[in-house]
Amino acid sequence: MSETHAVEARNAVKDFGQGDVAVRALDNVSVAIRKGEFFTLLGPSGCGKTTLLRLIAGFDSPTSGTILIDGEDVSDLPPNKRPVNTVFQSYALFPHLTVAQNIAFGLEMLGRPKPEVTARTEEMVRLVRLDQMAGRKTSQLSGGQQQRVALARALAPRPKVLLLDEPLSALDLKLRKEMQGELKRLQLETGITFIFVTHDQEEALTMSDRIAVMSGGRILQIGTPREIYAHPTSRFVADFIGETNFIGARVRGGKAIFGGGVEVALAAASPDGDVTIAIRPEHMRLVPQGMAGALSATVGHAVYFGTDSHVHLKLIDGTEIVVRQQSDPDGAGGPKPGAVVGVSFPPAAVQVLED
Incomplete structure (x- = not known):
């Protein structure tokens, strides 16, 4: 028996406008999201992630294709008939109501019995750790506390799916990390x-069970945070998720041949031909010039970040790269600008990309 997913989009297309002025926001998107999963839609502004979320919520209808929730086709159902709730960027709380009253509001609108409303509200207040503030008006709360109220209100009716549209974007950096x-x-x-929409790669990597990276209305890659980061399948994904060095090379006989004739064996098979190689800065290290298997590079400058430093270099062919290295405990600096050094990396760090 096939698995019933929490949410599925099958060949979903969404056009805004008609004729020559039509804009395709979603282009034949298919994705299956598992029950109990923290799934993130990640991509830059205008990539289609919020449009897909709105199709799941029922705020927009697909131009073509199907949206299923728990195996049921909901493409034509209005939002209030779907077993989902949404938390938006603006929390849309009632400032004149207390924390408890805000949480209870949705349950009351659903006509739930008063004892159930009271019990569920108390449970949600405890869940989001606002026990001591249940009687306080939401206008008197901090941004992080207001966000917890919005989450509690959305969770109170026990939806099958919770949709979160960049709910942390209005918070400062420290609070955003706490709320993650x-x-x-x-x-x-x-x-x-949970289906979470963000353009913040760190949020996606730290919270998600799986991530869908989107661009131009399409899903480019789906995988766990580790798969997306360590094994990107395209230049866009490699560039969007974290810092990456892109180096031109030629593959021949299972080896990548770089400028200057340096050859590095590939950990995975790749067809012969000209390719783009991606290597994360933390997987590279500086070694003496002329070491076997190392690329020759000239040091430009280094940027100190406390825990580590980013050394900017230029390869023989003019390609600019960055090497991330841990800072020395004695405070010693790295190589001086203009120095010629070697740059080495393990074969497993080399990713051959589809352009």
């Missing part, structure tokens, strides 16, 4: 499927 942990905790404790 809170979101993951809530998802694990409730077991509800």
Whole structure:
């Protein structure tokens, strides 16, 4: 028996406008999201991630294709008939109501019995750790506390799927990091499927079970954070997720041949021909010039980040790269600008990309 997914999009297309002025926001997107999964739609502005979220929520209808929730075709169902809730960028709380009243509001609108509303509201207040603030108006709360109220209100009716449209974007950096942990905790404790939209790669990597990287209305790659980061399948994905060095090379007989004739054996098979190689800065290290298998490079400058430094270099063919190395505990600096050094990396760090 085939698995019933929490959410599926099958060949979903969404056009805005008609005729020559039509804009295709989603281009034949298919994705299956598992039950109980923290799934992230990641990509730059205008890539289609929010449009896909709105199709799942029912705020927009697909031009063609199908949206299924728990195996049921909901493409034509209005939002209030779907077993989903949404948390938006603006939390849309009622400032004149208390924390408890905001959480209870949705349950009351659904006509739930008063004892159930009271019990569920108390449960949600405890879940988001606002026990001491249940009687406080939301206008008196911090941004992080307001976000917790919005989450509690969305979770209170026990939706099968919770949709989150960049809910952390309005928070400062420190609070955003704290709320990343809170979101993951809530998802694990409730077991509800979370579908999270963001353009922030760090949010996606730290919270997600799986990530779909989107661009131009299409999904380019789906995988775990480790798969997406360590094994990107395209230059766009490699460039969008973290820092990456791109180096031209020629593959021949299972080896990558770089400028200057340096040959490096490939860990995975790749057809012969001209390719783009991606190597993460943290997988490279500086070695003495002339070491076997090392690329020759000239040091430009280094940027100190405390825990590590980013050394900017230029290869023989003019390609600019960055090597990330840990800072020395004695505070010693790295190589001086203008120095010629070697750059080495293990074969497993080499990713041959589809352009």
